[in-house]
Amino acid sequence: MACAGEPKRQRLFFALWPPPDIAERIADTARALETNGMPVACDKLHVTLAFHGACSVADRDALIARAERAVAPPIDLVFDRLGGFEKPRLIWLGMSDPPQALYDLAAFLRGPALDARRFVPHITLQRKAAPISACALAPIGWRAREFVLAESGANGAPGSYRILARWPLTGEAAPSQV
Ligand code: 2AM
Numbered sequence: 001m002a003c004a005g006e007p008k009r010q011r012l013f014f015a016l017w018p019p020p021d022i023a024e025r026i027a028d029t030a031r032a033l034e035t036n037g038m039p040v041a042c043d044k045l046h047v048t049l050a051f052h053g054a055c056s057v058a059d060r061d062a063l064i065a066r067a068e069r070a071v072a073p074p075i076d077l078v079f080d081r082l083g084g085f086e087k088p089r090l091i092w093l094g095m096s097d098p099p100q101a102l103y104d105l106a107a108f109l110r111g112p113a114l115d116a117r118r119f120v121p122h123i124t125l126q127r128k129a130a131p132i133s134a135c136a137l138a139p140i141g142w143r144a145r146e147f148v149l150a151e152s153g154a155n156g157a158p159g160s161y162r163i164l165a166r167w168p169l170t171g172e173a174a175p176s177q178v
Contacts, residue, residue, distance in 0.1 A: 009054040011152040012063060014109040016047040016075070016144045017163065018123075025140050026079070026093060030125040033082075035091050037129025044161055045123050047077075049147060050110040063109075063149060064165060064176060072105040073171040075144045079123065083134035091129045092122035093137070105147065105169075145169050149176075 018026065020042075027042040052063060081094040098121045107116035146168050154162035165176035 009056055010060060011053055012055045012060060012164075013051040013150055013152060014049040014063070014067065014106075015148055015150050016049065016077075017146075017148050017150070018045060018142055018144075022140065022142045026123060026125070029093065029137065029140065030091075033091065033125070035084075035126055035129050035132060037089070037091050037126025039126050040124055044159075045125075046150070046161075047121055047123055047144075049106040049119070050114055052113070060149075060164075066109065066111060067147070067149060067165070067167050068175055069173055070105065070108055070147070070167060071171065071173050072101060072108075072147075072169050074169045075099055075101045075105065077102065077142045077144055078139050079142070080137055080139040081134055082125075082132070082137045083122075084129060084132040086131050088127070089129055089131065090124050091126040091132065093125055093140075094120075094122045094134075096136070109147070146177075 023042050023045050026045050030039055076099060077095060079093045079095055081096050083094055084091050102121055103119065106119045110116050110119065146166050148163045149165045151162045151164055154160045165178045167176055168174050
């Protein structure tokens with residue numbers, strides 16, 4: 001529990017958030033699964049690039065300054081794999097051939113604090129699901145044109161997300177849009 005006067009910390013992460021039409025296609029795919037996990041709502045589907053955890057206001061400002069220095073082009077993603085993690089137990093949508101530009105952007109946004117080698121690009125479809133073996137899936141293509149800074153557990157509500165700022169992927173550094 002935060003003490004009186006203690007500045008609030010926010011759980012922050014950078015992510016790619018699909019536009020509604022792509023999110024809907026991904027959610028359709030998730031609905032067709034025979035796995036028994038708790039589905040992630042359509043508007044919460046995303047690819048986490050860098051999870052920075054509990055951040056102070058100064059940490060958040062440093063993350064925003066880092067994002068403003070990011071130089072990355074639009075990133076073409078093709079989701080064609082389904083799989084499961086055992087810890088935590090979840091079903092994910094992934095890529096058989098993730099583009100290098102995705103790793104480069106994630107590494108930049110992770111910075112020295114987070115190990116870039118631990119970046120496993122995926123979209124969580126279901127939580128608390130029984131494990132499954134990875135398999136191929138009809139591909140869903142998405143040209144990611146922006147990345148976002150989001151808050152997890154926004155307003156103290158577990159499982160809710162709030163997008164705090166967006167940056168376009170244009171190949172040039174740009175100020176935030178929120
Ligand atoms: P997940 O979907 O694989 O669970 C917001 O919580 C996002 O950050 C989620 O996409 C979640 O990934 C990811 N996340 C949460 N805690 C994390 C942690 N300790 N390390 C890495 N990613 C984490």
